[in-house]
Amino acid sequence: MTGFVLRRIGFYVVITVVLAFFAVPMLWLASAPFDARPGLGIRWPDWTLSNVRTTFEHPFALTSLVNSLILCAAATVVTTVLAALAAYSLSRVRIPGRDVLLYLLLLLSSVVTGTAAMVPIFVLMLQLGLINSQLGTALVIGGGMLPAAIFILKDFMDSVPRSYEESARVFGARPRQVLGHVVLPVARPGIATIVVWAFVNAWGNFLLPFLLLRDVGKQPAAVLLRTLNDEGGSANLHVIPVFSLLYSIPVVLLYLMVSKRYGFRFHGGIKS
Amino acid sequence: MAAIDIAGVSTVYPNGVRAVDDLDLAVADGELFALLGPSGCGKTTLLRTIAGLEQASAGTVGIGALDVTRLPPGDRRVAMVFQDYALFPHMTVAENIAYPLRVRRASKAAQRDAAERMSGDLSLTGLLDRRPGQLSGGQQQRTALARAVAADADVLLLDEPLSNLDARLRLEARTFLKRLQRELALTTVFVTHDQAEALALADRIAVMDAGRIRQLGTPREVFQRPADMFVANFIGSTPMNLLPGTVVDGQVEFAGTRLPASGVPGEVTVGIRPEYLRIAPDGVLSGRVSIVENLGVTSLVTLDCGVPVGVVVPEHEEPAVGDELRVSPAPGRVLLYGEDGRLR
Amino acid sequence: MPERRTWAVAFVAPALVLIGVFLVFPALWTLYIGITDYQLTGPTAINPRVVGVTNFVSALDDALFTNSVWLTAVFVLGSAVIGQNVLGFTLAWLLRRVRPWLRRTVEGFVLLAWILPGPVVAYLWFAVLSRDGGTLGTLVGSNTAWLVEYPMASLVVFNIWRGTAFSMLLYTSALAAVPPSHLETARLVGASGWQTVRDVVFPHIRGHVLTNTLLISLWTANDFTPFLLTAGGPNHESEVLPVLIYRRALESGQLGYASAISLLLLIGNLVIALVYLRLLRRRA
Numbered sequence: 001m002t003g004f005v006l007r008r009i010g011f012y013v014v015i016t017v018v019l020a021f022f023a024v025p026m027l028w029l030a031s032a033p034f035d036a037r038p039g040l041g042i043r044w045p046d047w048t049l050s051n052v053r054t055t056f057e058h059p060f061a062l063t064s065l066v067n068s069l070i071l072c073a074a075a076t077v078v079t080t081v082l083a084a085l086a087a088y089s090l091s092r093v094r095i096p097g098r099d100v101l102l103y104l105l106l107l108l109s110s111v112v113t114g115t116a117a118m119v120p121i122f123v124l125m126l127q128l129g130l131i132n133s134q135l136g137t138a139l140v141i142g143g144g145m146l147p148a149a150i151f152i153l154k155d156f157m158d159s160v161p162r163s164y165e166e167s168a169r170v171f172g173a174r175p176r177q178v179l180g181h182v183v184l185p186v187a188r189p190g191i192a193t194i195v196v197w198a199f200v201n202a203w204g205n206f207l208l209p210f211l212l213l214r215d216v217g218k219q220p221a222a223v224l225l226r227t228l229n230d231e232g233g234s235a236n237l238h239v240i241p242v243f244s245l246l247y248s249i250p251v252v253l254l255y256l257m258v259s260k261r262y263g264f265r266f267h268g269g270i271k272s
Numbered sequence: 273m274a275a276i277d278i279a280g281v282s283t284v285y286p287n288g289v290r291a292v293d294d295l296d297l298a299v300a301d302g303e304l305f306a307l308l309g310p311s312g313c314g315k316t317t318l319l320r321t322i323a324g325l326e327q328a329s330a331g332t333v334g335i336g337a338l339d340v341t342r343l344p345p346g347d348r349r350v351a352m353v354f355q356d357y358a359l360f361p362h363m364t365v366a367e368n369i370a371y372p373l374r375v376r377r378a379s380k381a382a383q384r385d386a387a388e389r390m391s392g393d394l395s396l397t398g399l400l401d402r403r404p405g406q407l408s409g410g411q412q413q414r415t416a417l418a419r420a421v422a423a424d425a426d427v428l429l430l431d432e433p434l435s436n437l438d439a440r441l442r443l444e445a446r447t448f449l450k451r452l453q454r455e456l457a458l459t460t461v462f463v464t465h466d467q468a469e470a471l472a473l474a475d476r477i478a479v480m481d482a483g484r485i486r487q488l489g490t491p492r493e494v495f496q497r498p499a500d501m502f503v504a505n506f507i508g509s510t511p512m513n514l515l516p517g518t519v520v521d522g523q524v525e526f527a528g529t530r531l532p533a534s535g536v537p538g539e540v541t542v543g544i545r546p547e548y549l550r551i552a553p554d555g556v557l558s559g560r561v562s563i564v565e566n567l568g569v570t571s572l573v574t575l576d577c578g579v580p581v582g583v584v585v586p587e588h589e590e591p592a593v594g595d596e597l598r599v600s601p602a603p604g605r606v607l608l609y610g611e612d613g614r615l616r
Numbered sequence: 617m618p619e620r621r622t623w624a625v626a627f628v629a630p631a632l633v634l635i636g637v638f639l640v641f642p643a644l645w646t647l648y649i650g651i652t653d654y655q656l657t658g659p660t661a662i663n664p665r666v667v668g669v670t671n672f673v674s675a676l677d678d679a680l681f682t683n684s685v686w687l688t689a690v691f692v693l694g695s696a697v698i699g700q701n702v703l704g705f706t707l708a709w710l711l712r713r714v715r716p717w718l719r720r721t722v723e724g725f726v727l728l729a730w731i732l733p734g735p736v737v738a739y740l741w742f743a744v745l746s747r748d749g750g751t752l753g754t755l756v757g758s759n760t761a762w763l764v765e766y767p768m769a770s771l772v773v774f775n776i777w778r779g780t781a782f783s784m785l786l787y788t789s790a791l792a793a794v795p796p797s798h799l800e801t802a803r804l805v806g807a808s809g810w811q812t813v814r815d816v817v818f819p820h821i822r823g824h825v826l827t828n829t830l831l832i833s834l835w836t837a838n839d840f841t842p843f844l845l846t847a848g849g850p851n852h853e854s855e856v857l858p859v860l861i862y863r864r865a866l867e868s869g870q871l872g873y874a875s876a877i878s879l880l881l882l883i884g885n886l887v888i889a890l891v892y893l894r895l896l897r898r899r900a
Contacts, residue, residue, distance in 0.1 A: 011710065015722065018707065022725040022777065024751060025740045026732075032743075040742075041749035082631040089627035094286065107889050109639055110834045119865045119875045120645035121638070123654075143638030146631050163358035166325050171372040171423055172346030175623065181374070185362040204733035207840045211866075225735040226844065244736045251731050259727075 029248065032241035039237065055242040060216055060224055065246060067134065068203060068220035074138035075202040079145045080194050086146075087153035088183060092162070102154070105147035122211050130212070137212045141202050149194050156190030196258050200251050221247040274336030274349070274426040274459055275301045276322060281331035282483075283314075283321045291317035293483035294331070299476075302457045304450070306474035308464055310506070314483040315463045319429050322461065323352050335427055346375075351425035355432040357416035359404035365391070365415050366400040372423035390418035394452075410441050417449075421456065428453075430462035434469060446472055467507045471495060479503045496605070501541060501613040510546045510572055513581050514609075517542040524608065527577040529556045531606060535616055541609040546572060546582035548605035551589050555598030557581060561591050575599065646882065649875035656869030664872065671876035680852055681877060684860040685884075688837060690768060691856050695775035696836040697829055703776060704783020704828075708791055709813070723784070730781030738844035741774045767846050767854035774845060775836060783828055790824035791817065823896060830892040834885055857881050 024042070032038040033052070035045030055061050090098055121140060130136030164186060168178045184191075206222045213219050216227070225247065228240050276299040283292040291314045299305045307315040320326040322333060324345035332341045340348045351372070359368050367374075369390050370383035378386075391397050394414045404412055413433065420428055433449065434442045450473055453460050464470050470477045471491040479487045479494060479502075487499040498504035504512045517526030517540050524533035526542045549557070559577035571590045575581045575597055583599050591597055608616045650671055654664035675681045707726065711719045729737065744751045747761035762770050794817055802812040818825070840858045842848075848855035848863060855863070857877065865874035 014706075015710065015714075015718070018703075019722055019725060022722075022729050025737075025744045025777065026725070026728065028740055028743050028751070029736070039749050040746040041754055042751050078634070082634060085627040086631035089624035093621065093624035095624075105635060105639070107834070107886070108643060109635075110831070110838065110885075117639075117642035117646055117878065118861065119649055119871050119878060120642035122865070123649070123871065124638075124642060124645070139634065140638045143634045146635050147639070150631060161356055161358065163354040163356055164360060166345075167352065167354055167358035167360075168371070168375070169325070170323055170345045170350060170352045171375050171419075173375045174346075177375060181371075182360060186360070188362075200731050204731075204735070206734050206844065207862075222733060222735045225739065240739065244739055248732055248736050251733065252728070255727065255731050259724075 029241065029245055032237070033245045035241075038241055051238050051242045054238045055246070058239055058243075060219075061239065061243055061246075063217060064219055064221045064224035067218055068222065068247070069250075071134050071138050071141070071209065071220050072199050072202040074135055075141040075145070076195055076198040078138060078142035079149050079198040079202075080191060082142070083146055083149035083153050083194060084187070084191055087150050087157050088187075090150070091154050091157035092165075102147070102151055106151050109144055109147040118207065118211055121208075125212050132213055132215045132218055134213070134218055137209055138202075140212065141205055141208055142198075144208075145198055145201055149198060152197070153187075153190055153194055156193075157187060160186050192258070192261075196254050199254060203251055275299060276427060276459065276461065277332075277334035278318075278322070279332050279334075281318075281321060281328045281333060283317050283326050284329040291326075291483055292321060292328075295484060297478060297485065297488070299459060299461060301459055303459060304453050304473060304475045305459075305461045306464060306470035306477045307461065307480060308467060308470040308477050308506075309480035311465060313480045315465075315480045316431060317483075318480070319352075319431055319461060319463045322427070323350050323429050324348050349426040350429055351420035351423035351427070352429040353413075353416045353420050353431065353433055355435060357404075357412050357436070359412060359415055359419075361404055364401050364403060365396060365407070368404065368415055369396075369400075369418045369422050371419060386422050387418075390422050393421070394418045409437050410445060413437060413445060414448075417452070421452075421458075426459065428456075428458050428460040430460065432464055433462055435464070435466070442469075449473065468509055471507070479506060497607065497615065498543070499615050501543070501609050504543050504607070504609070508545060508547075510567075510582060510584060513542075513544045513546060513549075515542045515544075515579055515581065517608075519608070524606075527557055527559075527579055527581060529558075529577075531556060531601075533606075533608060535608065539611055540616065541613075543607040543609055544581075544601050544605065546584040548602040549581070549583040549599045550602065551583070551585055551591075552598060552600045555600040557600070558596065558598045561593050561595045561597055564590065564593060573597070643882070646875050646878050649872055650879045651876075652872045654872040654875070656866065656871055658869075667872070671873050672880070675873065675876055675880065680855070680860065683852060684855050684857050687768060687854065688856045691771060691775070691842070692833050692836045694772040696779065696832040699772060699776035700780045700783045700832050700836075701825070701829060703780045705787045707780070707784045708787035709817075711788070712791060726781045726784055729777055730779065734841050735844060737774075737778055738841060741770075741777075741845060745770055763846055764850050767850065771842050771845060771854055771856075775839070775841075778841070779832060779836070782832060786824060786828045787821070790821040794820045826892055826896045830889060833888055833892075837881070837885060837888070 027042050028040075031042055031045045034047055034049065035043070036048040036050065037046060038051065090102070125131050125133075125136060125140070128136070160183075164182050165178050168182045173181060204222060206226070209220050210223050210226070213223065216224070219227075221243070225240070225243060228236050228243065276297070278295060278297040281292055281295050282290060284290050293314070295318065297318075307318060309315045317326055321328050322335075324340065324343060324347075328341055332339055334340065335348055335350065338348075360371070363371070366384065366387040369387040370378075373383045373386055387400055391400055394417060396411065396414055396418060399407065399411060399415075404415065407415065413436070417433075420430075430449075434445055437445055446469065462473070471494070474491060476488065476490055477494050478485045481502055487494055487503045489499075494503065494507055498507055498512070501514065504514065515526045517524050519525075519533055519535055519537050519540055521537075522532060522534060523530045524540065524542060557575070557577050559575035559581065561573055562576045562580070563574040565572040565574075567584070570584050570586055573583045573585055573591060575583060581599075583597075585591070610616045649664075651666055651668055652664040653667045653670075707722070711722060732740075742763070745762035747753065747759060747764075750762070752762060753759060760766075798816050798820070799812065802816045807815065838858055839856075840862070842854060842856050843859045843862060846854040848859040858881075861874050861877050861881070864870050864877065
């Protein structure tokens with residue numbers, strides 16, 4: 001009996017410690033934005049909204065959030081549309097060596113999009129005259145996300161029975177009708193997953209915009225946040241917390257939406 | 273309404289598997305026809321070739337007066353019910369049933385009309401606004417049937433229509449399906465691996481193996497006179513007794529007994545269904561009862577006559593294990609198969 | 617059906633073009649730039665010369681490169697292979713049968729740490745670890761500048777915090793696939809919690825463990841977030857390979873040399889991947 005009680009206590013101690021480990025760093029994001037004298041530590045704030053005003057008056061803060069939206073929207077649309085088309089046909093038409101190719105691309109993307117290819121990507125974009133182009137940067141981000149997106153979506157499409165499409169075809173549906181009436185509606189949860197995944201990934205991407213967008217008027221929030229930090233040697237603590245909060249809100253909203261609708265689980269997803 | 277005419281059809285998959293092999297078949301207008309065989313025998317591929325979901329590599333498929341061999345599925349005037357029913361999960365029952373009309377761009381009113389008419393015919397009233405996921409297995413099956421009937425096609429194709437139902441429901445659905453087909457008088461081809469289902473439902477049965485038809489006939493013909501040992505093994509809920517025997521001087525010797533038989537002398541296999549053996553005091557086969565299996569109103573008794581012989585006996589004649597028993601085959605129900613496995 | 621083939625090709629082509637231009641081509645180009653003396657500015661920026669394996673030789677000779685390889689290995693082993701793996705599995709295992717609200721709360725925070733934008737979490741941890749009133753300093757009552765005095769340890773803890781969510785999600789779905797009858801059999805014969813994990817659970821999820829370890833290892837090895845926290849300092853003490861490549865390429869302008877290091881990193885990645893795939897195949 002005491003053994004059982006001790007185990008319960010131990011269990012809750014572990015859970016509490018883990019919860020604190022994950023939660024404590026985030027508290028700053030809740031307190032510092034509204035503190036009249038913001039510092040790096042966590043404390044009960046002297047409530048004020050003056051930081052919010054200061055942030056809105058910053059010359060690049062709002063621009064950079066808009067830039068982030070443009071960049072992410074473009075990258076997300078490109079990734080989702082191209083991945084959906086590719087995943088559908090890869091899932092339905094037998095192509096020899098398909099799985100090996102997908103694995104190789106997936107491996108390559110996890111390597112290359114990191115840092116290994118930053119030099120050639122920089123040089124490539126320089127020569128194409130696409131430095132400071134938001135669309136160009138979105139394409140690079142999209143290209144990096146595509147293999148994983150195709151991989152996840154193909155897995156999803158594989159789980160959709162072919163008999164749905166065959167049934168529609170027997171009843172006389174043309175290819176476009178099969179796609180519009182059956183495939184897209186059935187694949188909606190998978191596509192939603194990819195939209196959210198691509199958006200969150202692109203939203204937090206620092207390296208590529210940092211490399212490819214040198215004009216501060218075109219930089220997204222990810223890059224600007226870094227410049228705020230370095231400005232004049234010391235961090236601007238009246239702007240950074242509010243800005244971080246604003247910058248985080250879209251992904252948190254997306255996360256809440258997804259976990260409410262679909263639950264945050266792997267859709268069959270990565271199998272052994 | 274239309275007959276189906278299949279001539280010299282082969283269907284070869286890209287990986288080289290010849291699933292249907294140079295097959296001829298004619299299904300009459302309004303007939304309820306069964307394609308029966310073990311899994312991998314090519315029956316489903318044949319059905320899909322009729323539907324146009326697989327392309328025939330050779331031969332022609334005709335429906336009515338039309339050669340449909342090169343036509344896409346939607347232009348063949350066929351309707352199909354898939355094994356998993358393929359009900360679209362994002363549409364209501366009504367939308368599913370009316371889908372063939374939606375494809376043809378019929379008006380919303382016409383679609384709703386058709387859905388309501390079908391739901392009445394197939395006892396789906398009151399379920400029209402549900403999603404397929406909220407239906408029982410039987411209701412799903414009837415929805416899929418309703419959708420196929422709503423397509424107003426010349427030919428109805430059913431892939432294992434009853435296999436996803438549990439045993440009790442299956443009997444009910446079987447009767448329902450037969451009645452529906454009689455009322456519609458729609459040429460219907462269905463695929464099944466369950467011989468009892470084929471016997472109970474079909475006007476005629478094609479027993480298939482390795483992409484070819486082994487026997488084509490009415491349920492009675494197929495049950496009483498299997499054309500070869502493959503069919504003999506496959507048909508019947510209790511396995512047919514297949515006993516080694518020898519033909520000499522107008523008699524066949526097997527299991528320690530002799531019966532008159534014509535034909536050339538030589539090794540044969542004697543086939544007698546357990547249902548065609550009766551207990552008789554002067555029975556030609558005798559042996560000791562080794563196992564008794566209760567089948568409800570009858571029992572399957574295994575006799576040891578040198579080789580094991582199965583006998584189906586009515587409940588009031590059920591023997592005890594260890595009893596000595598004599599049995600006789602019903603007249604004309606002893607089949608002889610030659611060394612090639614064909615009926616002699 | 618030739619018509620279907622055409623459709624399929626038309627559907628796959630746009631994705632392949634994008635992947636080819638922005639993924640495969642840069643990867644191949646890394647090969648080429650790596651054997652030149654290409655510079656960001658100066659005469660060789662216009663007219664790079666092929667210098668063969670010189671860059672690779674000097675990289676292997678470079679104490680800063682060796683230092684970087686070692687730091688990257690520590691980072692991957694400590695934070696991914698051990699840290700995220702163990703914590704992710706523990707969470708998935710412990711949260712199986714707790715009350716739903718508690719489960720949702722814990723999972724919520726772990727997932728939040730994963731999806732918040734990289735620059736923001738870098739800032740959050742900069743605040744936690746800072747010398748002037750940072751949360752950690754306040755908690756343990758010390759005035760340490762953690763990022764300066766223990767840069768690698770800080771990065772490891774940070775990356776565990778950042779990436780555990782993925783392992784937790786993966787192991788949660790893997791554990792759901794372990795047949796309950798197997799767990800019940802273990803309970804019937806009186807196995808302890810640890811014995812159950814070792815003898816029943818682990819054999820079932822071995823494939824998941826390998827896949828997970830492979831993915832998080834690769835992600836961690838190529839992660840650029842350390843740059844946002846320490847920028848490689850102080851004095852190269854946390855200069856993992858991605859940071860080294862960045863600093864060589866864009867701060868010192870030695871594009872050729874940086875590419876050579878990239879290629880070595882790429883090869884390292886491939887070797888890790890091959891080892892894992894080998895192990896994965898052996899289970900059959």
